[in-house]
Amino acid sequence: MDQFTSTQPIYLQIMDLIQREIISTRLKPLDQLPSVRELALRYQVNPNTVQRALSELERIGLVKSDRTIGRFVCDAPELIKSLRHTIVQEHVDQLTKVLVELEVSESECIQAIKEAYTERKSHD
Amino acid sequence: MLIKLIKHDLIASYRDLLPMYAGLILFAIVGAISLNPEVEWLIFVFIVPFFGLLIASAVISVQTIIRLINRLYTHEGYLSHVLPASDIELFLAKIITAGIWTTTTFLSYVISLSIFVGLWSFLHQDYFVLYQTEIKQVLAYLQEQNALVLFARMVLISLPQYLVNIFYGMSLVLVAFSFVNTSYVKANKVFIGLMVYILINFVIENLNSNLLQDWFVTVDRMQVNINWMMYGLDFVYYLVAGLGLFSLTLWLNRNKLELN
């Protein structure tokens, strides 16, 4: 169970991983997803778990399945944008909550973020 | 499935037997070369190899059979008992394989003995020159009495007997092995197995000699007389004993435990 936490169902964690691939545009709209088997092998999990994650993604409209060929990322820019926004918001909320509690000012916070970005990019 | 089981049993065991048969023939050749009639009694020349080879053949037979059956109860048993074959097929295959190897071992015995006698005679032709007249007399007598045909008839007649005895003997071995591998027996398996074999054999043989008191074959000079009724009864006796023991084997295997 190296990459998965024990307390949350694995299918949710896999959903999350795939969503991140989509949000980051590593998986673009109309791209084909790897097969259930490939994903099961990649994450070393039960194929049914992968199936469930993909079905859930289908249900929310992020992924669609073409019976004969496989699953594809939906051409749903609005949905992707809103998901992206939600996840960014979640992380930003958490960050601001901590910094506000520490009485860090908005400009200090933005400066810190700029520096962090620069640091990260130089690593790539 | 039965044929396949026999085939694979044969494949599994033949590589152990070939060197032993080679050894038997080597023993015969070495014996023929080294036995010196001037030093030993002439009789030794024939008794020693006869029994020596016979004992060697018996040991080969017994060892082959034990290894064959043991494969049902060692780690290889995890394969044998999980194959899609019924118990009857599984055990019958062992009996038939054992029968085949017993026969080939017996034939190698005959061949080795013939090699021994032939080689020895070839190396010591002077002996035959010495006893020429006597040998010629014996040969003439045998020819007159159609000895070869008689011999062939004897072989054919004893064939059913031979087969039923293999069936009986092997079923008894299976009972011993099966019993020793049930939950009834926890230690001293070899000893108990041997005791079971000896005990049951003793009882059955004794019963036989009490029930069927006459010999069914008598030989008077070169005349062979067969009491067909006794022959038939004896055959049926061992057949029934064999079937009983085979059924007992099947029953015991329902109660068995695997060992590691």
Next chain:
Amino acid sequence: MIEVKNVSKRYKNTNALDNVSFTLHAGQIVGLLGPNGSGKTTLIKILNGLLRDFDGEIKIDGKDIGVETKAMISYLPDVNFFGEWMDGDHARDLFKDMYPDFDEQRLFDLFNKLKLDPKQKLKTMSKGMKERFHLAFVMARKAHIYILDEPIGGVDPAARELILNTILDNYNPDSLVILSTHIISEIEQIFDSVLFLKEGQLVLNDQVEELRTKHQKSIDELFKEVFKC
């Protein structure tokens, strides 16, 4: 596919299995979990027809345990079942003859993936190689049911990953895989559901994801909790 109803195996002093009941369906990978002596091996032997004397009823695809059910099951015991004199070619001939569902091409692929030489005799192989050899043959059959008894016990992480990949790669929705183990942490994510056996009794039978949500723990942690003395 497998129906076990009120199965018990009693000995004089103990019960190896005590009134165990469960049903398993195709398309699942099921974990049979429990410490040594909990009855896992007894249950597996009964399913395979190695232990015939038991109380209760078992039906596999509606049939009693016998020749037909043996043909449906591909079993990997925790001992080596091939003779030491055998090599890949001989073992292949044997399996080809005995099992109609044996797939020679799959064996060939597995031998390559597991780095095995079909001409090498078992007696010259290391312990790990022998285990991979047996795994290859068991997985090379297109069986309805695979029963693997401790396939990853005492095996290094690289080999373990190889074995799990083989199992996952072989997965198909018409087959049932039963995997018995006492090492849970490394493989719990491949199970659909788990059966916990404690002293012969079935104490838990549930879907894995439900258990994780309900108890907020991994199966390994849950297991340790259930089995602490």
